[in-house]
Amino acid sequence: MTGLDLLPSWRPGATRDAVVAFLEHVEDIPVAERVACFDNDGTLWCERPQYVQFEFFVHALGARVKADPEAAHKPEFAALLAQDRAAIGELGLERIAMALVGLFEGNSPEEFTHQARTFMATASHPTLARPLRSCVYQPMIELIEELRRRDVTVTIVSGGGTEFLRAVSEELYGVPPEAVVGTLIEYELSRGEDGAPRLLRTGRVAGAANEGAAKVSNIQSQLGRRPRLVAGNSGGDREMLEWAAAGEGPTLALLVDHDDAEREFSYVSKAETFSEAEPITDVGVRLGWTVVSMARDWETVFAG
């Protein structure tokens, strides 16, 4: 195996060399400790102009309003439907997000999964002229495949909703539901008229959003192993990137820099935890992470 056969969508250079070097040293890690955690939004798929899950929520809101026009009068929905920036700002994004989460209250997990899959099978990106499901990054897909070939357990650790991601993680990334760690909603177990138990979604989020330090705690709680590779792109990934980098043996902290306005988007996220706000790419350079320039390091951006 030589580096040349691997990762065809990664251009030759220092970044690709660092990734290939990690792959070549994976065999030095005991199999039980071969764990990789990938953030999703902005790391495995495009997160601009808005989160894919947000597009799904807005789509679901459209369907709700069609079935029940009264719903459009709820202040959070009215502001959103009118794209009224002042009203949105006044209500706050968190309150609006919780109202959207509430659209699925009373759904069974299977009903929610079905809706998410239907949306992802048909929706297009608003500006990139491609299906949303093909807005995943081809170089990351290649890396995931190489990791799996080396018996690395590949997981996704996202700030987004766990169940939304699980609905598509197997198809898009080959990652099974139990290897997806995200923000959880609470469930409620009740009984149907026939006495059989039913598990239904509530409108409440369980615990804190899966961002920053919570990502590290939740990796330990839900996956039970410290990752040797972490890939991320935003301030919310900082702690898990540091945690991987500070571990023993071969490790890789991979940070995607969205510097490709031509093929994708150009923006920088701030890392606001544990320190003053600092662009995450500056943090990455300072801490010696492998920073991926989307513009320079990737020959291909999107999956075919």
Place this chain on the structure above:
Amino acid sequence: MTGLDLLPSWRPGATRDAVVAFLEHVEDIPVAERVACFDNDGTLWCERPQYVQFEFFVHALGARVKADPEAAHKPEFAALLAQDRAAIGELGLERIAMALVGLFEGNSPEEFTHQARTFMATASHPTLARPLRSCVYQPMIELIEELRRRDVTVTIVSGGGTEFLRAVSEELYGVPPEAVVGTLIEYELSRGEDGAPRLLRTGRVAGAANEGAAKVSNIQSQLGRRPRLVAGNSGGDREMLEWAAAGEGPTLALLVDHDDAEREFSYVSKAETFSEAEPITDVGVRLGWTVVSMARDWETVFAG
């Protein structure tokens, strides 16, 4: 494949027939929905005269008192060390359990895992004259192997501590950490003197104990799939057994009846949720679960 080649530790009869019938119909289930959840204490390994994890805690208490004799004066520990039933009853088991959990406060996950593995490598059962690690049920090991051979994802859903079980689940059952759902403790992310992040155990339990209805919610939240097979033995398993049994397609709800005073122990657990207390074996018969008589259905009880 005929039923005769399978499950050599299961004696011929209606119970074995039901288990073999499920195995023969597993291929009717889409691979992505092939999930089995096993309770651990009393279902996969012996839970009498006391939980294995409790033995581990008491062992750790002994080591703590040796290193720090003052610790023996803490009321919860004093009651336990003196086996003072009156004092134990007055303090309550929950308070004593939390004091024991507190023994590991400030440990890293790796330190805790090391202690648990060292204990399990050397400890013996107090009355069965065999190592604790071999107090697992051979018939269940055979069932797990047959399930895995049919691409079923085998998971453990226990009321016990997640991390204790994860320390041994791969070795004993071939179950990786992310497929173990138990009661979680909270972690805290801090920084060492070198600025590197450290994840350490607190003395607090995160959320509710993983029993009863919580098992169903936590299966959905952590594993993301509804099981087609659930195996349990106590009131704390009732809801997940019902949930599996009420699902679509081939399902199996398997209840272990500890009726074998000669080879193991004889006792009955109550199901106290959703209804008045009722012996769980009565619940199982009433709801049509497959009830395993340890005395009659198992040719061999313990792994070699």
